[in-house]
Amino acid sequence: MSTAAVKIEHLSVCYGQNLALSDVCLDIQQGEYLGIIGPNGGGKTTLLKAVLGLIPASGGSISICGEKAGRGGQKMGYVPQITAVDKRFPISVLEVVLTGRLKQGLSPLFRFGQQDREKAYEALEKVGIRHLANRQTAALSGGEFQRMLIARALTVEPEILILDEPTASVDVSSCSQIYSLLKELNKELTIIMVSHDLLAVSDQVSKLACLNQHLLYYGEPKLSQEMMVHLYGCPVELPATERGRLF
Numbered sequence: 001m002s003t004a005a006v007k008i009e010h011l012s013v014c015y016g017q018n019l020a021l022s023d024v025c026l027d028i029q030q031g032e033y034l035g036i037i038g039p040n041g042g043g044k045t046t047l048l049k050a051v052l053g054l055i056p057a058s059g060g061s062i063s064i065c066g067e068k069a070g071r072g073g074q075k076m077g078y079v080p081q082i083t084a085v086d087k088r089f090p091i092s093v094l095e096v097v098l099t100g101r102l103k104q105g106l107s108p109l110f111r112f113g114q115q116d117r118e119k120a121y122e123a124l125e126k127v128g129i130r131h132l133a134n135r136q137t138a139a140l141s142g143g144e145f146q147r148m149l150i151a152r153a154l155t156v157e158p159e160i161l162i163l164d165e166p167t168a169s170v171d172v173s174s175c176s177q178i179y180s181l182l183k184e185l186n187k188e189l190t191i192i193m194v195s196h197d198l199l200a201v202s203d204q205v206s207k208l209a210c211l212n213q214h215l216l217y218y219g220e221p222k223l224s225q226e227m228m229v230h231l232y233g234c235p236v237e238l239p240a241t242e243r244g245r246l247f
């Protein structure tokens with residue numbers, strides 16, 4: 001049997017006295033496309049950050065392809081949830097994508113090399129915005145901006161792509177383009193995506209996790225009204241495609 005891409009065992013994470021995650025166990029297989037849903041404050045971002053080794057576990061453990069999380073050399077690309085951007089900040093698309101190549105412990109004299117530029121252009125090509133390389137980020141649409149962030153994550157040549165609400169503030173047509181791109185990338189990469197978009201989650205992913213401090217569900221991407229009440233504490237309008245296959 002192959003090693004799990006991400007193995008989470010009895011994970012808990014606290015911020016001071018605030019318990020954000022409690023006893024979460026999850027085995028994410030290589031090649032999986034996992035969607036994570038849950039209410040605001042349910043611990044979704046915290047789970048992603050713990051997997052990335054950005055915050056410590058208070059209890060339990062996480063391993064990535066058999067290695068303890070947080071060790072150097074683990075191939076994960078991260079598309080963070082960006083809620084506010086200062087549009088006046090003068091930076092081009094290529095410059096943002098290149099920041100994905102930055103490593104820890106850089107000298108002040110560091111300059112990006114030819115290989116960094118090649119990787120950045122390759123990533124831009126992959127997400128379909130190479131032609132925007134020299135454009136200022138302030139002049140991008142919401143969908144183009146998200147593609148740029150995905151390109152940035154791809155420059156580390158990840159085996160696992162982790163995305164936190166990649167379609168927040170993106171219109172319907174750009175959303176569907178981003179989901180097509182993710183489907184394509186999933187042919188080569190394991191994907192873990194947090195989303196509030198229930199239609200996307202039920203339609204796009206291969207596995208679904210429902211998180212509200214505890215892991216309430218992990219399995220086939222089917223949504224039920226019972227599950228929604230359990231997760232959100234009230235009935236939720238399910239997408240039309242889901243209503244047709246309620247279980």
Ligand SMILES: Nc1ncnc2c1ncn2[C@@H]1O[C@H](COP(=O)(O)OP(=O)(O)OP(=O)(O)O)[C@@H](O)[C@H]1O
Nearest residue numbers: 015018019020038039040041042043044045046047
């Ligand atoms: N840096 C922090 N310091 C203290 N508490 C935090 C910190 N980050 C998150 N929390 C708390 O941890 C809990 C989980 O937050 P988290 O951001 O992981 O939830 P989420 O499910 O991603 O929420 P959302 O859907 O709103 O993005 C919340 O109660 C939040 O207030």
